[in-house]
Amino acid sequence: MGNLAGRTSSEGSRGSDGSISVEELQKHNTKDDAWMVLFGEVLDVTKFIPIHPGGTDTIDMYLGKDATEEWVEIHSPETLEKNLQHITKIGKIEARRGLMSWLYERFAAPKSAGASATPSAPADDDWPQGTQFTAAFEEELKKEEGHFSLETLKRWNGKERPMLIALCGIVIDVSPSENFIPTHGYGKLWAGKDCTWAMATASCLGHFRDVLFEIHVSLKAEDANRLDFKLEELEELQFKSLAGWYKHFTEKYRQVGTLQELKDWDFSNIIAEAKEMQKKGSYA
Numbered sequence: 001m002g003n004l005a006g007r008t009s010s011e012g013s014r015g016s017d018g019s020i021s022v023e024e025l026q027k028h029n030t031k032d033d034a035w036m037v038l039f040g041e042v043l044d045v046t047k048f049i050p051i052h053p054g055g056t057d058t059i060d061m062y063l064g065k066d067a068t069e070e071w072v073e074i075h076s077p078e079t080l081e082k083n084l085q086h087i088t089k090i091g092k093i094e095a096r097r098g099l100m101s102w103l104y105e106r107f108a109a110p111k112s113a114g115a116s117a118t119p120s121a122p123a124d125d126d127w128p129q130g131t132q133f134t135a136a137f138e139e140e141l142k143k144e145e146g147h148f149s150l151e152t153l154k155r156w157n158g159k160e161r162p163m164l165i166a167l168c169g170i171v172i173d174v175s176p177s178e179n180f181i182p183t184h185g186y187g188k189l190w191a192g193k194d195c196t197w198a199m200a201t202a203s204c205l206g207h208f209r210d211v212l213f214e215i216h217v218s219l220k221a222e223d224a225n226r227l228d229f230k231l232e233e234l235e236e237l238q239f240k241s242l243a244g245w246y247k248h249f250t251e252k253y254r255q256v257g258t259l260q261e262l263k264d265w266d267f268s269n270i271i272a273e274a275k276e277m278q279k280k281g282s283y284a
């Protein structure tokens with residue numbers, strides 16, 4: 001992919017804070033228009049590639065991507081500074097948003113008329129945070145005694161009360177998340193609901209944090225609170241997807257209870273798979 005019409009390799013679309021979007025970064029992924037990110041900085045390495053001491057092939061696969069993790073394994077810290085005469089600093093990469101936020105923007109945000117293939121969703125700042133836990137809400141939560149039903153869960157919708165969601169039989173407090181806003185995105189779809197089926201189904205392919213993911217999550221409102229399926233009928237990808245989400249949500253948020261309707265469901269295989277993913281450090 002060549003340069004954008006009318007632009008030089010060192011220019012690119014900028015956010016309001018002057019940062020470069022991941023979409024923009026990804027466009028500069030060829031040897032004659034080569035950007036990569038190291039330490040949050042977008043670098044034009046087009047001139048450096050032919051003289052890279054580690055060879056051109058090693059660099060190639062990181063063009064248009066964030067190479068920091070692999071880079072630090074191989075190079076000593078001063079290597080970058082020492083080679084700056086061959087490299088142009090373009091600017092900072094955009095602040096990274098959470099996976100859920102990215103998913104929503106990429107696949108579910110309403111597209112305005114004339115929008116491009118990758119529409120820009122409202123900035124995070126435009127999304128008011130949902131209701132947060134206070135001492136009074138913690139007291140109210142205690143009264144649930146960790147036992148929720150679909151009926152009682154729906155009161156925890158991020159508006160009147162902080163937002164809880166259910167997944168694989170457990171209830172999770174997602175109220176601290178900037179991605180779960182009651183009026184928007186996944187918050188709107190899932191606030192106070194069970195998301196097990198939604199997280200096992202539908203498939204999207206895309207890049208998050210410069211990595212290609214095959215992501216399975218339903219974007220349909222009607223897929224929340226759906227209990228008319230059997231775990232043993234999930235296909236392998238759905239099973240893995242659900243385990244990935246279980247890992248993601250249990251690592252990131254606190255568990256505040258269980259969901260009565262799913263109390264007899266056996267999620268042990270999902271939990272075991274999630275633990276396995278945790279060991280391998282895979283992202284979901």
Ligand code: HEM
Pocket residue numbers: 038043045048052053054055058059062067070071074075076079080083087
């Ligand atoms: C701005 C980007 C980069 C700069 C300035 C850079 C610089 C260098 C330098 C100076 C060396 C020689 C060894 C040393 O002094 O450390 C080297 C080696 C090497 N680089 Fe890079 N590099 C860059 C990007 C990358 C990337 C993205 C990769 C792939 C992950 C990579 C992989 C390697 C490898 C495999 C070697 C050979 C290491 C060895 O022989 O032990 N480099 N690089």
